[in-house]
């Protein structure tokens with residue numbers, strides 16, 4: 224399918240790009256790797272008047288390791304997956320980047336585009352031909368158009384239940400990452416979790432003119448390890464049905480658990496942090512019962528909706544528990560391996 | 565309005581008049597008549613349109629032609645030397661790794677990128693490298709064998 228017509232510009236500095244995006248507001252859209260923007264435009268989910276190509280901006284493609292690890296937003300997922308520093312210091316991120324789509328997506332797709340990925344659902348991500356057999360939905364249309372997942376629901380305010388399916392975000396949130404955003408008002412650093420609004424209609428908390436510049440990840444403590452497990456229909460290409468990232472830090476004194484983070488992807492319009500797992504495990508040694516308790520907490524917190532094709536929401540909820548149960552022992556094993564090395 | 569740009573394809577610089585909304589796939593097939601690169605899903609799912617950009621496989625259907633300026637583009641037409649097929653092409657023919665042929669150009673370019681960077685890959689590495697190239701005749705076993713045979717010969 225042909226792309227709709229658009230104006231194309233390729234600013235070479237971040238200031239020029241910010242100025243242009245601020246001027247064109249909702250008529251402009253950023254293109255980085257284009258692996259999400261191009262299919263979305265072909266399927267007429269968006270028809271921006273102007274595409275602002277940020278890939279010509281110099282100096283946004285890097286992995287630096289000084290006080291912390293910094294990744295420029297235009298760094299490709301393929302580069303991150305293969306990077307020596309990332310494999311050594313943040314293996315969970317290398318793995319998560321390597322789980323995105325297929326090699327072709329990772330060679331073109333950037334970390335910035337992956338974090339700013341739009342949300343998805345079985346109606347929204349279909350061809351215009353499919354969509355025309357139903358009314359326009361709330362996300363694609365106006366504020367009084369109905370969500371096509373629950374078109375007959377009456378009386379309640381409209382909600383978009385599309386799902387955030389990026390693979391690197393759960394891993395990066397479990398690693399405690401921040402992001403640096405450049406906008407018309409200058410630079411600001413926010414926690415990565417705060418990039419996500421949870422509102423399916425406007426899932427990414429960026430204003431007109433805002434560009435994600437870099438991802439900042441603190442060095443993990445030596446006695447910590449993380450695992451990202453993804454469940455999808457096929458082993459490649461597909462978006463996650465569920466993704467679970469766990470990150471465990473142990474106390475060097477007695478090997479008890481100091482900190483635990485569990486983040487679930489693809490069950491809501493934003494990544495979901497499982498609250499309260501720290502209280503379950505803090506000061507205790509990991510046992511099978513403890514793993515069960517944490518997996519049950521993750522299961523309780525996950526509320527997938529019938530927004531994806533391929534399996535039921537109940538199956539996805541169950542998979543959250545199973546993936547958490549698999550991930551925790553794997554992370555502990557990694558800790559023991561690192562320690563005995 | 566059309567713009568004149570230059571693309572470096574298989575080592576040759578070509579002048580093409582394009583619209584901003586033309587994909588590299590459309591320019592290769594329609595402007596340049598290079599129909600070796602296949603169009604199938606046109607949405608970056610199947611890998612049939614794979615070309616190498618600076619040596620790495622990407623979907624030409626998701627690449628704007630205007631953004632391919634200044635980069636090395638490699639298509640299936642660039643592999644054979646005169647009448648001699650590239651070893652991967654010959655191996656695919658010899659081992660029956662081609663059925664309908666639609667996935668073949670993408671499959672061969674992806675395997676070429678793999679072998680250029682890693683001359684003796686494991687079977688797992690081969691399968692992972694071609695995981696973005698869907699073969700709907702499901703001839704994967706023979707495809708993997710054909711790639712392995714070239715790797716073993718070169719090793």
Ligand SMILES: Cc1cc2nc3c(=O)[nH]c(=O)nc-3n(C[C@H](O)[C@H](O)[C@H](O)COP(=O)(O)OP(=O)(O)OC[C@H]3O[C@@H](n4cnc5c(N)ncnc54)[C@H](O)[C@@H]3O)c2cc1C
Pocket residue numbers: 252253254255256257258259260261262277296300322323324325328331332333334335336337338339340341388389390391429433434435436460461462463607608609
């Ligand atoms: C068949 C297929 C399968 C896929 N499978 C997966 C998968 O399994 N997991 C997964 O996570 N993704 C998947 N993707 C989606 C996509 O390929 C990746 O998420 C990729 O990382 C997106 O990066 P990009 O640079 O190509 O983004 P683009 O398409 O260029 O941009 C994506 C969005 O982010 C915005 N954006 C990009 N960069 C910035 C920036 N620096 N600042 C602010 N906004 C920005 C764009 O405006 C756009 O809205 C798949 C895509 C396809 C077509």
Ligand code: SF4
Pocket residue numbers: 343344345346347360361362363369370371372373382383384385423530
């Ligand atoms: S979940 Fe969102 S995108 Fe999907 S039909 Fe409902 S409103 Fe539209």
